[in-house]
Amino acid sequence: MSNAAWFARAQEVIPGGVNSPVRSFRSVGGTPYTVLRGSGAYVEDVEGTTYLDFVQSYGASLLGHASDIVIEAVDRTVRNGSTFGAPTPGEVLLAEAIVERVPGLEQIRFVSSGTEAVMSAVRLARGATGRSTIVKFDGCYHGHADALLVAGGSGVAQLGLKGSAGVPDGAVADTMVVPYNVVPTLSDDVACVLVEPIAANMNLVKPREGFLEGLRAECDRVGALLIFDEVITGFRIGPGGCAAATGVTPDLWCFGKVIGGGLPVGGFGGSREIFSHLAPLGEVYQGGTLSGNPLAMAAGLAVLNSVDAQDYATHTNRVGTFGRALCQAIRDGGLWACVPQAGTLLGLYVAPGGSSFSAPSNYAESKAIAAADAYPAFFHAMLRRGIALAPGAYEVMFVSFAHSDDDLARAVEAARDSAREVSETRSAS
């Protein structure tokens, strides 16, 4: 059955044919490929076409698809049962591994998604401070909880929705949205400031020098809690995440993606003192049937144990070299490009040749580049050459540890040809 036939069939029984909107290709047009299998840096669709994959489950797969390390851990674990509703050693081992690696983090509670992690961290922050107001940044995405969708990037941005229908005014009444990279002046009713320490849902926007330090100081001034949403950056940019990379220690961390090795997971961490407010110790309730799921715990632990600080450093260098070559190739092909790097993450901004943008420092600047509307054509030109980028201009590129130097060189050549094709088509029309 073809991609088109699977997608038509999916649309009959799954809303829009997808279980998460960005997968629908709505913002780039066309029919999504339906994945049959993945291996390392590659995915294969139902028509037998293979793609060099820079989506990597939006950052959940650090080692690439179907890594032996993950397969072995899941296989060994599932034979003993997949969920019990009782404590298991696996969750202790993963919690210890995270506590060991992230400076300042003393405890972590596991959940089943990044959305749940952030939602729970915010509830804990409100419960611990006895305050209601949340401050979030324009273009940062923190999952699909009611209070946090407002002015979110990622899929919300791609669909052009400000927040979502079905969210009552009351749910967002205590959410304040401010521009990224500007330290807001807080009032003393603020419970928490929630931030992606490297913003990776409005394409890639790096924190300006002093931004995170400024947030820390302003939170301390008014007694608000600082929450780092490291669902993307955690264990992707390095073993200690942004706290280790910047020296700025938040009060609460949110994790997901990499810590589950590609299985459903989330986690929120902080100090013992803050967690004394969380049930069963304290008055803030949070729980979950599948929380701390043994399969996710085993897969996540295996992934974390398979890489060390040196591996991340080497990977960061490789990603940097690739990013610079990619940017140059797109420019050589006649489009404007900017490929910012933050650790192992790469942004990918493309616009018509002759544009005079610079690297965005906030959502408005990122949106201006997306509005120039070169990304959809570039995306499809790359896809035709067997390179799968994210189907939307607000995502980042995920280079897994399985991407070889040859893979990256191939992507650079494809980008040069794709840019040439897109710019020639544009000037012909």
Ligand SMILES: Cc1ncc(COP(=O)(O)O)c(C=O)c1O
């Ligand atoms: C920074 C950030 N926070 C939270 C989430 C939500 O995680 P999930 O999709 O696992 O619910 C995402 C998802 O992409 C994310 O990028």
